[in-house]
Amino acid sequence: MMRFVAVVAVVVFLFGPATALTAYALLAPANSACAPSGTAVGPVGSVPTALTASTTGGDVVRLDRVQLGHAATIITTGSRTQGAGRDGILVALMAALTESHLRMLANPGAYPDSTSYPHDGTGQDHDSLGLFQMRPAAGWGTVAQLMDPGYQSAAFFGGPTGPNHGSPRGLLDIPDWQQLPKGAAAQAVEVSAFPDRYAQYEPVARAILERLTTEPSTGTPGQADSPVVSSRIVFPLPAGTWTRTSGFGIRTHPETGERKMHAGTDYAAPAGTPVLALADGVVAYAGPDPYAGNLIVIDHTIAGPGGAQRVASAYAHVIDGSTAVVEGDHVNAGVQIAQVGSTGLSIGPHLHLELHPGGFDAPAIDPEPWLAAHSPTSVDGSAVQPATGCSMEATP
Known part of the structure; x- marks a missing residue:
């Protein structure tokens, strides 16, 4: 069984060897031609230095460029995996956010040699490793394989081209996974003792996918800080509070x-x-x-x-x-x-x-x-009238 890592808004990172980390952060554009019609994902563009989003419960999650680089690996792998598409990538991002907060975790207690591979920190749950906390003892792969973000991503998606040939089951090996809520689909692969935790990361996963696969409208393509055009305007206070x-x-x-x-x-x-x-x-x-x-x-x-x-x-x-x-x-x-x-x-x-x-x-x-x-909406999507209220000039 893979472990669940409870995520807090502020994480202290214990970075391992720095070599090869940026290889996963700056990826070549993905080929999305194999994704199902209507759910294709565009190529990975610029990887920002940081991204902040909120869970369904309102908890703030801040991700750095190393974490977003791992997200880019998952997106690229999913876009090249026939049958995954956008929904499958969202499920994978939700699983990795929950299990490791998108960090490659070594496990020196179970496998001391795991720290010799590029990693972003350490974990200690049984013999779990990496982004998806996959276990060598459960048949997911060797230590060397599971310390590779690309391998773990391919193993999570599974399917006919997956490295495990359906055992353990990847997402595409789950019958009718597309009909499941995305949190339940993640749980079907992860088999976690905390099955309800994946769903809270769906808005964070969507924010990552939208940001990493949206090409900048101006600036030099591929630059981390190129602006992204926003068409959604949200009133800066929740409805009914102001x-x-x-x-x-x-x-x-x-x-x-x-x-x-x-x-x-x-x-x-x-x-x-x-x-x-x-x-x-x-x-x-x-x-x-x-x-x-x-x-x-x-x-x-x-x-x-x-x-x-x-x-x-x-x-x-x-x-x-x-x-x-x-x-x-x-x-x-x-x-x-x-x-x-x-x-x-x-x-x-x-x-x-x-x-x-x-x-x-x-x-x-x-x-x-x-x-x-600009027709702002409340964060819940309802329309807002910005001038509602009295003009008392009571505050500076």
């Missing part, structure tokens, strides 16, 4: 009494309310600010009728220590990035939202007309 309290424009600051420009819109919400990324993008800044208290700035490339536009979104006054992202992180629309607070020049818990077309150094615009024009 009230609009102050709009964009000249006003009397409630803390200082000065008559000055208010460069964003304020939404009052209880302290601790999740703050969500407005769209897919890259974190440009996450840290202290003398006025905003704790500030997060995300750079986006937003699709629109006139073509893609660079826009920076800024989220001010978040709680100390609540920031779930760091500079350079790739985030998906709707992922939690912090919690509502009252840091800096503030008289109560609220989110101050700013939008800067062209980047954060460019002038801010009124967020409300922009949001209305």
Whole structure:
């Protein structure tokens, strides 16, 4: 039986030998011609330096480039495996996220020689090894084979071209696996003592697959930080948690009494309310600010009728220590990035939202007309009216 590794949002990595790790991170484009019609996966493009996404329970998962490189190996292998397709790749990513947090784990207790192969850390569950925590004793392969991410990926998918010829069973050896919930399909291969844990990683797996197989719209292809065009706009607070309290424009600051420009819109919400990324993008800044208290700035490339536009979104006054992202992180629309607070020049818990077309150094615009024009949804997909609420000018 493979082991289940409980994943937390922040992981301390114990990196093994560095040689050959990048060989798995920078892969040649995959051939998706063998995938079933309608479920084909495009080629793996740029591998970002980091990606942040949320589980179904709202836990934030942050992945680095080594982990995303292993994800690229799984995607490439799945796209070349006839019968796997997009759904099979999602199942495999969910399994690897659950079992190892997408890390190649050696097992020095069971197999001391496993540490002589490239690895990202160590595990100690029985004789389990690697991304999918496969066991040599169960017939999955030798130590040398199982310390190869490509071999483990092929073994997980299984099928007629799998290295195990159906024993142990890979995903394609499970009858009617496509009819199962994806978490149940992962469990059918993994045979874990914790069968219900795989399903929570489905949104993380989807975020990985979308990010790694979306070709950049601008910039040099293959560069890790090339922008990805985002067409989904998510309102930065969950539905039913907020009230609009102050709009964009000249006003009397409630803390200082000065008559000055208010460069964003304020939404009052209880302290601790999740703050969500407005769209897919890259974190440009996450840290202290003398006025905003704790500030997060995300750079986006937003699709629109006139073509893609660079826009920076800024989220001010978040709680100390609540920031779930760091500079350079790739985030998906709707992922939690912090919690509502009252840091800096503030008289109560609220989110101050700013939008800067062209980047954060460019002038801010009124967020409300922009949001209305881009039809934001709540993170659950329901429509949002950004201007709902009273304009009391109660928060800075």
